[in-house]
Structures are given as C-alpha cells and as structure tokens.
Amino acid sequence: MINPSAFILCLMTSIICSLTCLFSCFILICVIHHLYHNRLQQEDRIINIHCINIYSLVSIYIGILALLNIQTVLGIQYGYNFNLSSCIFLGYLTSILISSIYWAFVNQAFFRLCRVVYPSIRWLQSYQLYIILPFIELIFSCILISPILFLHDIVYLPQDNYCFVSFTNVFSLLWLAFNGYGNQIGVLLFVYIRITIFLRHQSNTQSLIVKHRQERDLLVIRRILITVGLLISLGIPAMVFIVMSFITHEDYPLTYPFVFFFISISMIGVCLSTIIFTPQLKTIVVKIIQHNRVIPLNDSFIGSIPMRQ
Template sequence: MINDQTKANGFILSSISLGFNTIACLISCIIFLIIIYHLYYNHVKREDKITVVLCGHIYLAIVIYSSMLISMNVRSILGYLAIIIFGMLYMNFLNQALYRLIRIVYSQNRWFLSLKLYIILPIIEIIIITPILLCVLIPLNGVTYLPNDYFCYATFTNIPGVLCAAVVVYMCPLCCISFIYMHITKFIRQQGNIQTLIIKQRQARDLLIIRRILIIVVILLILGIPAVTLVFMFIITGEENPLFARISFFPVNVSQAGLSIALLFSIPQLKKYCSKLTNNKNSDACQSSRARHNTIENNCWYSIIFM
C-alpha cells in the first residue's frame, strides 16, 4: 500500500518532469519550425544545409520523445487538472455574477469595475483553488486510475474524496451564484419606482440578461445530477457501475456544446461582436468581388477601344 508521503512525492516528481518536458518540447518545436522555414525559403547556404538538416532531425526526435513523455507524466496530473478546470468553469460564472452585482447594486465602487481586476481574478482564484483541492484529494487518494475507462479521474466509489471535491468546485460556486442573482433581482424590483427612464431601461435589459444567465446556471446545476445519483446508488447498493465515469461525463460533454451556443445568445455584447466579425468578412468578400468585377469590366472596355 502506497502511503500519503509517497503519493505526494510522486505527484511532485511528475509535475517537475512535466515542466521540463514541456520546455524541451516547446523549444525544440520552435527551433524545428525555424529550420523548416529557412530551408523552405532557401535562406540556408548550400554548405550549411546538411548540418542544418541533421540538427532538424535531432530537434524533431526531441519533439516527438518529449511529447510522449508529457503524455506519460501528464496522465495522473490531468485527473487533478480536470477537476480544477471544472471548478474554474463555475468560478468564471461566479465572476460574471459578481460583475453584474457590482455594476447594478454597487456601481459607486468604480475600482471593482476595473478591467484589470477581472483579468487577474481568475488567476488569483486558480492559485487559491489548486492547493485547496490538492490538499484534500491527495491524502484521500481522490484521483486514481480508472481501469474501465483508461484514464485518471476522481473515482465515485471514494465517497470522502468525491464529496470534498464537489463542495469546493460545484456546490460553493453555485450557491454563491444563486444568492448573487437573487439579490440583484430583489434590488432591481425594489428600485423600480424611483429611477429615471434611462436607468429603468438599462435595468430591464440587465434583468433580461440575468434571466438568460440563470437558465445557464440551471443547466450547470443539472450537470451534477447524474454523478450525485450514481454516488447515492453506490452508497445504497454497494455495487460499482463500470460506466460510472462515462455516464457522469456524458451530460458534461453535451453541455459544453450547449453552453458555447447559449452564451453567444445570452450576452448581447458577445453576440454583437461576433456578428460584426461575420459582417466584416462578408463585406470584405463583397468588396473584393466588386473589385474583380470592375477590373474585368475595365479590361473589356480597354479591349473594345484599342482593338
């Protein structure tokens, strides 16, 4: 039986090895691409080509081998990383709720509406969440290799590990998001009779956006239902379903596509800029087509006049 200290040491060694392999892979990949670029455009002298090609072979081998080592070292780390990033998904929705709370309820605090704050905020959160999750999951052996699925993740039969991870990455952010949006909705309804027309229109728009976002939050809440159901089934029956992980991941996988589309239609600013990008591409295509048409027409007139 591997003790907790050995598990921690193994995780640290894998992390350090992953870092060095990533550095080697990136440097080798960049230099290999530079070599290919110079060889393709004949920037290399004839007498230097063989030496450069041989160096390219070496760097290509380093890229391939480092990539394989990364996949070997990253397998266990990915199990922890997947839980952390899943938690960051909910934290980003919490950040969005926090921004709307400050913008609507506490708009006099201009510092909390700073762009720099919301750029740095996810970095601060991931620095805080990562050690909390690792301190919980590593001693509880929360992330293990799943032999039926051939990858590492939190096993649903480890009840303490699953519950601790669920509280940190799932329940706490969702409770905070729900509380914030309820507070915003209550504030808007209380202020309805004492605001100017412009502020009323803005708050009506914010309320519409909040309703759309709440639909997304409900979807996020639904995502955890299959996993929670399977955990309770295991507690009651004591039998582990070999498809535990696959069943739990299926709604998550479906929701990734749904969330990407739902966000586009829920946030007017995002929809506006995406539409603007599409319209710009269409207008550029029309302008280039019109320019080609004018060129052909001018050539035809030139041929008629001078023939």
C-alpha cells in the same frame, strides 16, 4: 475484453471535445483580436475579459477531456496502460478547471451586482480587477480541491483508463461537488436575490435610463443562471451513478464514458449559450460571419459590366 459501448462513447466524446476545443479557441482568438484592436468602453472591455476567461478555461478543460478519452480508446483497443504520475495530475487539474469555469460565471454576475447595487464604488467596476480575479479564484480552487490529491483519492481506474476519484468514494465525490460548483451556485443565487430585492425597493422617481440599465443587468444575471443550470442539469447522470455506486458499492462499467460524454455535450452548450446570451460577443461573431460571407453577383450586375472586345 473490448466493451463496444464504452469504445463508441469514448470515441464520440473525444471527437466532440476536439471540435469544441477548436471552436472555443477560434472564439477566444476573435475576442482577443477584437479587444486589442478596437477602442471599447469600460463595460465592453470587462465583458470581453469575462469571455476570454470562460473560453480559455473551456478550451483547456475540453482539450484535457479529449486527451483522456483518446487514452481510453487506445486502452480499450490496444490495451495500453496510462497509469502514470501525469495521469493523476490531469485528474486533479480537470477538477480545478471545472471549478474555475463556474467561478467565471460568478465573476460575470458579480460585475452586474456592482453595477446595479454599488455603482459609486468605482474599483469594483475596474478593468484590472476582473483580470486579477480569475487567478485568485484559480489558486483558491487549487487549495480547496487539494485534499483529494493529498489523500490519494485520485486513482487510476484500469477498466476505464481514467485517473479520477472512484464513484465508490462518496465522501471525496461530495467534496468535489460542493467545492466544484456548490459554492459557486450559492454565490450566484445570492447575487440574483440581492439584485432582485434592490430593484424592487428602488423609488419610482428614478430615471428611465437607470431603470432600463438595471433591468438589463438583471436579465443578464438570469441568462447566466440559465447557462449554469444547463451545466448542472447535464451533471445529473453523474449524480445517478453516485447513488448507484453508494447502494451497490461497485462502479458501473460505463460510468465514466457516460459522465464524460454528457460533460462534452454541456461544454457545447456553454460555448453556444455564452455567445447567444452575450450581446457584445454575439456582435463579434455576426461580424465575422458577415465578413466571410461570399455575396453572389446577380445577372443585372454582371450585365452592366462592359465586356472587353
């Protein structure tokens, strides 16, 4: 029997994810072009690397999410079965990618921590470090999340046409929640508290330039926390369904369509907030908009052009 609500939610999610994927790929290409065709300071180069890391992860993650929802639409409409080994791998990969997205924001905060608290340790602010760090975190996420794969907790859900951990499997879901973003949130809070305490203990003899730079770094950390808070708040529906499944020992029929719909909305928020809260990225986008804007000719200018007889 076709569930119209599930069909509409999955169709909307696949459309939103597809558009978000195109948008994030466009921003990614612009940042890469800007990085390799301009002479940038060390700080700006590192910030561009952070943006490339975030938008590449979001593009891959949201692209897979679009594919999963398209499969669900086909499964609901035509009864296709996608119970394949690749489906299990995609379920595992989405968990790794969402974990890596949170680690990408940790990298941003860590860079600000090193600038403020450890400015004399130059290798902590090196360009090469923030190129290597995402790959290390990706391997780290693969190892942490691998137990749910080896325990065969990622299963094909025929009613939803997804491959993921069942919401009745509370232990595996909590494991994913803890390692998917729990560790990262803890590190972000530690970084924010550490910088705040450091700035409050600074002497009043410090130069205004240094104070201004440190306050700017603290503001960036706050903006990172706002973006991550957006991701967490939009994950509340998933927590509600987990509690419902724990109480009833059954999966609510629209659990995954609702959860993935809210995730797709959160990814839009991540893409836009990263642009708004990153001045260097915002400048790149504004330049592109201004470059492509068509300036209409006014009447006085047209009148000043000599007409050919």
